[in-house]
Amino acid sequence: MSIRLITALAAMTPIAAQAQSQLNLxxxxxxxxxxxxxxHMTIFYICCVIGVVVFGAMFWSMIRHRKSKGRKPATFHENIKVEILWTIIPFLILIGMAIPATSTLIAMEDTSEADVTVLVTGSQWKWHYKYFDSDVEYFSLLATPRQQIENRxxxxENYLxxxxxPLVIPTDRKVRFLITSDDVIHSWWVPDFAVKKDANPGFINETWTQVDEPGIxxxxxxxxxxxxxxFMPVVVIAKTPAEYDAWLAEQEEIQRKAKEEEQRLLAMSMDMDELMDLGEQVYLGSCAACHQASGEGIPGVFPALKGSPMALNDMNGHIDIVVNGKTGTSMxxxxxxxxxxxxxxxxxxERNAWGNDTGETVQASDVNAFMNE
Structure with missing residues (x-):
């Protein structure tokens, strides 16, 4: 296979594209x-030595004892000493490889005595982070502009x-990750941490890291x-403990104010123009990828909202599906x-765009009342 083809194959994933010249772990x-x-390198070198010895002995035997030189094949059927040697030597090699491998695996799974614990939840197609012992939690979504994805x-530099x-963690502290999913199987992978753990719905997997140097x-x-x-990247920013503590306090204050603001909004109503302007922004950011900017969906895959009986008539059903999704579908x-x-x-x-024109508005208090029923 040519170098050009290898490079082309490596560039098919964003991580590989960023380091396509790096062939090692x-x-x-x-x-x-x-x-x-x-x-990895120790076992690689052991395998290299074994390969050189085995193939060297094989080619030496083929060349030195070839028929054209008049060599006669041996007539013995078996040799007990050789049988013992090529059983014991590989056994000892495997034991020598297993000891450091087992030690490393045990260390990778030791999540005890963590200083910080973060619950990582995979969703189609984003990550949710919740910090234990604080009120900070948020979703982390792809930030690459849609125009780049569509080649416009x-x-x-960091495409996709x-x-x-991003997830923010402190340096010089042990951070435990509890990893799960709320829909299908995902896998949270950060190569620089040697962390790759499946996120399985209904189960929680554990892993951990401790970063020494601040960075992204x-x-x-x-x-x-x-x-x-x-379109489901992971970005982790490691900050010094002092910077991390300041960031965490700032996030707690932001979320406290957001909750206060939400309570204030429950007592007031937005007019149609405000709702439509904000609704269009939210729709284009969260819904248009499936239902299309025109609201016509993709026939046979994602239903149309334009002219939809639910959007035109069933307000409670409409609120329910947006708030709770629909089991067994991509919604x-x-x-x-x-x-x-x-x-x-x-x-x-959605109830007033693309000619739906119901004239009905939904307020924050309506959604709150539905969610608390």
């Missing part, structure tokens, strides 16, 4: 990732590996999880992804 930035790399703009809200580290979902699998639940104001706006927009 990523060394990483943590003690565990370095141990994994050292183990030049692709950026950038998010709106990128990964992505490593399990084929549906239509937008390639995910947006109740924990959008604010009450955004939910009300996007439902209002």
């Amino acid at each position: 990523t060394q990483g930035v943590t003690e565990i990732s370095q141990r994994v790399y050292d183990l 703009l030049e692709k950026g 590996l950038e998010v709106d809200r 580290y990128r990964g992505q979902c490593a399990e084929l999880c549906g239509k937008d699998h390639g 995910q639940a947006f109740g924990n992804q959008l604010s009450l104001r955004e939910l009300a706006a996007v439902i209002t927009y």
